[in-house]
Amino acid sequence: MSRYIREGDNPDLTEERRKASFDTEAMAELFWGARNLMRRREIANYVEQHREFDDPQPTAFMTREELIENATRKAVLTMEHAEKAIDITRDEESHYFNALTMGIDGNPFGLHLVMAIPTIMNNADEGQQDEWLPKALNREFIATYAQTEMGHGTNLKKLETTATYDPKTQEFILHSPTITSTKWWPGNLGKSSNYSVVMAQLYSQGKCYGAHPFFVQLRDLRTHKPLPGITVGDIGPKFGINTNDNGFLRFDQVRIPRRSMFMKHAKILPDGTYVPPSHSKLNYSAMVYVRAAVVSLMASHLLACSTIAVRYSCIRRQGEITPGTGEVKVLDYQTQQYRIFPQIARGVAFRLSGNYIIQLYRQTMTDIKNGDISAVPDLHAISCGLKAVTSYQGALGLEQCRMACGGHGYLQASGFPLQYTVAIGACTYEGENMVMLLQTARHLIKMAKAIRSGRPPKPNKVIDYLFKKGPTKCLIDQTYDPNYQSVLEAFEHLSRRVTLEVYDRLVQLQQQGRSYELAWNECAVDLCKATRAHVRTFLAKTFVEEVNKIADISLKSVFQDLLQLYLFYEVTECAAGLLEDGFMSGQQLTYAKKNVYDALAKIRPNAAAIVDSFDISDRELQSVLGRRDGNVYENLLKWAQMSPLNKHDVLPFHHKYLGKMMDEARQKSKL
Numbered sequence: 001m002s003r004y005i006r007e008g009d010n011p012d013l014t015e016e017r018r019k020a021s022f023d024t025e026a027m028a029e030l031f032w033g034a035r036n037l038m039r040r041r042e043i044a045n046y047v048e049q050h051r052e053f054d055d056p057q058p059t060a061f062m063t064r065e066e067l068i069e070n071a072t073r074k075a076v077l078t079m080e081h082a083e084k085a086i087d088i089t090r091d092e093e094s095h096y097f098n099a100l101t102m103g104i105d106g107n108p109f110g111l112h113l114v115m116a117i118p119t120i121m122n123n124a125d126e127g128q129q130d131e132w133l134p135k136a137l138n139r140e141f142i143a144t145y146a147q148t149e150m151g152h153g154t155n156l157k158k159l160e161t162t163a164t165y166d167p168k169t170q171e172f173i174l175h176s177p178t179i180t181s182t183k184w185w186p187g188n189l190g191k192s193s194n195y196s197v198v199m200a201q202l203y204s205q206g207k208c209y210g211a212h213p214f215f216v217q218l219r220d221l222r223t224h225k226p227l228p229g230i231t232v233g234d235i236g237p238k239f240g241i242n243t244n245d246n247g248f249l250r251f252d253q254v255r256i257p258r259r260s261m262f263m264k265h266a267k268i269l270p271d272g273t274y275v276p277p278s279h280s281k282l283n284y285s286a287m288v289y290v291r292a293a294v295v296s297l298m299a300s301h302l303l304a305c306s307t308i309a310v311r312y313s314c315i316r317r318q319g320e321i322t323p324g325t326g327e328v329k330v331l332d333y334q335t336q337q338y339r340i341f342p343q344i345a346r347g348v349a350f351r352l353s354g355n356y357i358i359q360l361y362r363q364t365m366t367d368i369k370n371g372d373i374s375a376v377p378d379l380h381a382i383s384c385g386l387k388a389v390t391s392y393q394g395a396l397g398l399e400q401c402r403m404a405c406g407g408h409g410y411l412q413a414s415g416f417p418l419q420y421t422v423a424i425g426a427c428t429y430e431g432e433n434m435v436m437l438l439q440t441a442r443h444l445i446k447m448a449k450a451i452r453s454g455r456p457p458k459p460n461k462v463i464d465y466l467f468k469k470g471p472t473k474c475l476i477d478q479t480y481d482p483n484y485q486s487v488l489e490a491f492e493h494l495s496r497r498v499t500l501e502v503y504d505r506l507v508q509l510q511q512q513g514r515s516y517e518l519a520w521n522e523c524a525v526d527l528c529k530a531t532r533a534h535v536r537t538f539l540a541k542t543f544v545e546e547v548n549k550i551a552d553i554s555l556k557s558v559f560q561d562l563l564q565l566y567l568f569y570e571v572t573e574c575a576a577g578l579l580e581d582g583f584m585s586g587q588q589l590t591y592a593k594k595n596v597y598d599a600l601a602k603i604r605p606n607a608a609a610i611v612d613s614f615d616i617s618d619r620e621l622q623s624v625l626g627r628r629d630g631n632v633y634e635n636l637l638k639w640a641q642m643s644p645l646n647k648h649d650v651l652p653f654h655h656k657y658l659g660k661m662m663d664e665a666r667q668k669s670k671l
C-alpha cells in the first residue's frame with residue numbers, strides 16, 4: 001500500500017491512480033520542492049496528532065457565533081503550537097499550518113498577519129518598529145487594517161476620516177465627520193482586534209496632505225472595551241467569510257500621540273511641518289503585498305476545487321458512452337474534462353506566476369529599504385493586473401468545478417460553497433477588479449506612448465515584448481514548435497495590438513477635444529482588454545519558462561500536457577481578438593481547438609494522480625466529494641445525519657404550523 005492507494009479506498013479511484021504514467025510522489029516533490037513537501041508532511045502529521053485542532057462538528061452546521069468562537073479557540077492553539085510545529089520565519093510553513101489548523105474562512109489573526117505586520121515592517125520608522133513589531137509578533141495585541149469607508153473604498157483620495165495635527169499637544173485628533181466616513185469592512189475589526197492601522201486624511205497647519213496610515217489603539221488592553229470616543233462593531237453576515245468579524249469603526253475626536261503616524265516615508269515634525277515621502281504611494285505597500293499573494297491564493301483555490309471535481313468524477317458513474325457497455329465514470333465525458341482540466345492548468349499557471357510575483361514583491365521591499373524605488377511602478381502594474389485576472393478566472397473556474405459535480409456539488413458537503421465564497425472576495429477586496437485592470441492599463445499606455453515616440457524604457461522582462469516587432473501572421477500551425485514560441489507570439493501580438501489601438505484612440509479622442517479623463521473613460525473597456533492580454537502573455541510565458549526547466553522526462557511530459565491545454569485553451573478564449581485583425585485564421589482556430597481536445601485526452605488517464613500530487617489533505621479540502629479515499633456515498637449519508645435538523649425526528653414547531661394546517665385540512669375534507 002502506498003501513500004496514495006490504500007486498503008478500503010473506492011476501487012474506481014484506485015484504478016485511476018494505478019493508470020498514471022508517472023510517479024505521483026516524484027511529481028509532488030517537483031510541484032512543491034522536496035524540502036517543502038517533506039515539511040508539509042511533517043506539519044500535517046503534527047496537526048493530525050493534535051486532535052484539539054479538530055472541529056467539534058462540520059463548520060457548515062455552526063451558527064456565526066459558534067464559527068467565530070471555534071476559529072478563535074483554534075487561532076490561540078495555532079499560535080501556542082506554532083514554534084513546535086513550524087519554522088515561523090518561513091511564510092510557506094505558516095500559511096500551510098494556518099490553513100490546516102484554522103481553515104480558510106477567516107480567523108482572528110488574518111489581518112494582523114497579512115496586512116498590519118507588513119505595514120509595520122514597511123511603513124514604520126526604526127523607532128516605531130522597535131516599539132511595535134516585537135509586540136505584534138509576540139501577540140501582545142491584535143491589529144487590523146482599516147482603510148475602506150462606507151462611502152469610499154476605491155477612491156482613496158476621498159476618504160473622509162481626518163487626522164488633524166495639534167502642535168500644542170503634539171497629538172493627532174482622529175475624527176469621523178459623516179456617516180459615510182465610517183470605516184466599513186476591515187477584517188477582524190468588529191470583535192477581535194484591539195489595534196488598527198487606520199488610513200486618514202492628514203491635516204497639518206491648515207493643509208490636507210492626503211490619506212496617511214496611523215497606528216491606533218481601539219480597545220482597552222484589559223477589559224477589551226472600546227476606548228472613549230471609539231465606536232466599533234461587526235458589519236453583519238456576508239456572502240461568505242462569516243467566520244471573520246469584518247467590522248465598522250467611528251472616531252469622535254480621539255487624540256493619539258504624534259508618533260502614532262507611520263513615519264518611515266512621510267513625517268510630521270513636532271511643529272507640524274510635513275515632510276513628504278520619496279514616492280507618494282509607498283504607504284500602499286500592504287495592499288501591494290496582498291495583491292501579489294492573491295495570485296497564489298487563487299492557485300490554491302483552483303487546485304483544491306479541481307482535486308474535488310476530479311476525484312468525484314472518478315467515482316461518479318452515470319450514463320453510458322457505448323450503449324450496453326455499462327455506466328462510465330463521468331470523467332470519461334469530454335465535456336467533463338473540458339470543464340475541469342483547464343482549471344487544473346490555470347491553477348498550475350497561477351502557482352508559477354504567484355511564486356514570481358511574491359519574489360518580485362520581496363525584492364522591491366528590500367530595494368526600497370536600500371533607497372531604490374525604481375521597481376515600484378512595475379511591481380504595482382503587474383500585481384494589479386495579475387490580481388484582477390487570477391481572481392476572476394479563479395472564480396469562474398471554481399464555479400465550473402462545482403457544476404461539474406452535479407447536484408452533490410451544490411451541497412455544503414462538497415466543499416465548494418466554502419472555497420467559492422472565500423475566493424470571490426478577492427475580486428473585490430484589495431482593489432475592485434476593474435479598477436485594478438485600469439491601473440495596469442495606465443502603465444501599458446505609458447509603454448504605448450514610448451513605442452509611438454520610438455523611445456523604449458530600460459529593459460524589463462515583463463514588458464520588453466511590447467517593443468519588439470513580432471510576426472505579422474499567426475504561425476501556431478506552421479512549424480515544429482516544442483517551446484510554443486508561436487503561441488506566445490500570438491499572445492504578444494494581441495497584447496501589443498490592443499494596447500496600441502487603444503492608445504491611438506485615446507490620442508485621437510483628445511485631438512477631437514476630449515479631456516484625457518473623458519477620453520480614458522470612453523476607452524475603458526478596451527483598456528481592460530489590453531491589461532487582460534498583457535497578463536495572459538505574462539502567465540503563459542512564465543508557464544513555458546518553468547516547464548522548460550524540468551529535467552525528469554516523465555514528469556515534464558505531464559506538465560507539457562497541462563501547458564498544451566493551458567496555451568491552446570487561452571488561444572480559444574482570446575480567439576475573437578486574434579481573428580479580429582486577420583492575424584489568426586479560422587483554420588488556425590480549428591487547429592487550436594484540436595490541440596485542446598488532444599490535451600484533454602492525454603491528461604485524462606493521469607488526472608487522478610495529477611491532483612494527488614498537489615498534496616492537498618482531506619483536512620484542507622473539507623469535502624465529502626473530494627475525499628482521498630473516494631468513499632463518497634456512505635460519508636454523504638453520515639454528513640447529512642449530523643445536520644442539526646436531524647436531532648429531532650419531528651421538529652419542535654411542526655405541530656404548531658404544518659401539522660395543525662394538515663389536521664385542519666383533513667378535518668374540513670371529512671365534513
Ligand SMILES: CCCCCCCCCCCCC/C=C/C(=O)SCCNC(=O)CCNC(=O)[C@H](O)C(C)(C)COP(=O)(O)OP(=O)(O)OC[C@H]1O[C@@H](n2cnc3c(N)ncnc32)[C@H](O)[C@@H]1OP(=O)(O)O
Binds near residue numbers: 300428431443
Ligand atoms: C497561499 C498564499 C496565502 C497568502 C495569504 C493571503 C491572504 C489574503 C487574505 C485576504 C485579506 C483581504 C483583506 C482585504 C483588505 C483590503 O481590501 S484593504 C483595502 C484595499 N483597498 C484598495 O485596494 C483600494 C483601491 N484603490 C487604490 O489602490 C487607489 O485608490 C488607486 C485606485 C490605485 C488610485 O490611487 P490614488 O492615490 O487615488 O491615485 P492617483 O493619485 O491618481 O495616482 C495614481 C498613480 O499612482 C500609482 N499608484 C497607485 N497605487 C500604487 C501603488 N500601490 N504602488 C505604486 N504606484 C501606485 C498609479 O500607478 C498612478 O501612477 P501614474 O500612472 O504614474 O500616475
Ligand SMILES: Cc1cc2nc3c(=O)[nH]c(=O)nc-3n(C[C@H](O)[C@H](O)[C@H](O)COP(=O)(O)OP(=O)(O)OC[C@H]3O[C@@H](n4cnc5c(N)ncnc54)[C@H](O)[C@@H]3O)c2cc1C
Binds near residue numbers: 184246432
Ligand atoms: C471580503 C472583503 C474583505 C475586505 N477587507 C477589507 C479590509 O480588511 N480592510 C479594508 O480597509 N477594506 C476591506 N475591504 C474593502 C475593499 O477593499 C473594498 O470594498 C474594495 O476596495 C472596493 O471598493 P468599494 O467597495 O468602494 O467599491 P466601489 O469602488 O464602490 O465599486 C463599485 C463599482 O464601481 C466601479 N468603479 C469604482 N471606481 C471606478 C473607477 N475609477 N473606474 C471604473 N470603475 C470604477 C467598480 O469597478 C465597481 O464595479 C474588504 C472587502 C471585502 C469584500
